[in-house]
Amino acid sequence: MSDPLDALRHATRARVALGRAGDAMPTGHLLTLRQAHAAARDAVHDPLDAPALAQEIEGALGVEVRCVQSAAPDRSRYLQRPDQGRRLAEGSDLPHGEHDLVVVVGDGLSPLAIHRHAVPMLREMLARLEGWRVAPVVVATQARVALGDEIATAVGARSVLVLIGERPGMSSTDSLGAYFTYDARRGRRDSERNCLSNIRPPYGVDYAPAADTLAMLMAEARRLKLSGTALKADPALVAAPEEPS
Secondary structure, eight states: OOOOOOOHHHHHSSSSOOOOOOOOHHHHHHHHHHHHHHHHHHHHHHHOOOHHHHHHHHHHHOOOEEEEEBOOOHHHHHHHHGGGSSSSSSTOOOOOOOEEEEEEOOOTOHHHHHHHHHHHHHHHHHHHTOOOOOOOOOEEEEEOOOOHHHHHHTTTTEEEEEEEEOOOOOSSOOOEEEEEESOOOOOOOOGGGGEEEOOTTTTTTTTTHHHHHHHHHHHHHHTTOSSSOOEEEEEEEEOOOOOOO
């Protein structure tokens, strides 16, 4: 006899009606949860091979790539000191120019997400940036989202798009997030960024629709000279810029 909850289980990656064995969880489900927890921990701690990723991006997309690291010297410090992940390491060498945008690929809390999704997402995104003066792509390790602000300042870019691995969960270890900031500079608040998360086909947002949404938001940001909570995915909801007092 089929379980009436099977249809719901097949429609979601959430854990539905796990049942019980006495006053505990059934052994099979407990082992599955422990396996998922171990996979989430591995996703955080497995290092990003930045030189290999840079070579892959250059070969697949034909764009120049630079590699940098944050001020966090290793993974342990990165996890304990988020502030260091928001700053460039001393002596970072990035060429300065005049650019509308720099795209940063950062390991974040899931290097696995970068290995799986960064190149196809970059391909879709770069194809939608006609008319933008785009700086060389920057691959950053031990990176937090705000590291993109310092990178934008270093390369002379007005805006930054950060593709970064999101915090793994018990049902998702490879989710990619995209954060766009107009007029990027140190001290920008999270409320001044636009975020599109859960980019991870086939279980999350696919690359093409994610790139379409980001391209629309970025075009509106250039027009209105703002980003963040005042800028919505629906252009009809975008707040008009305030008049200077």
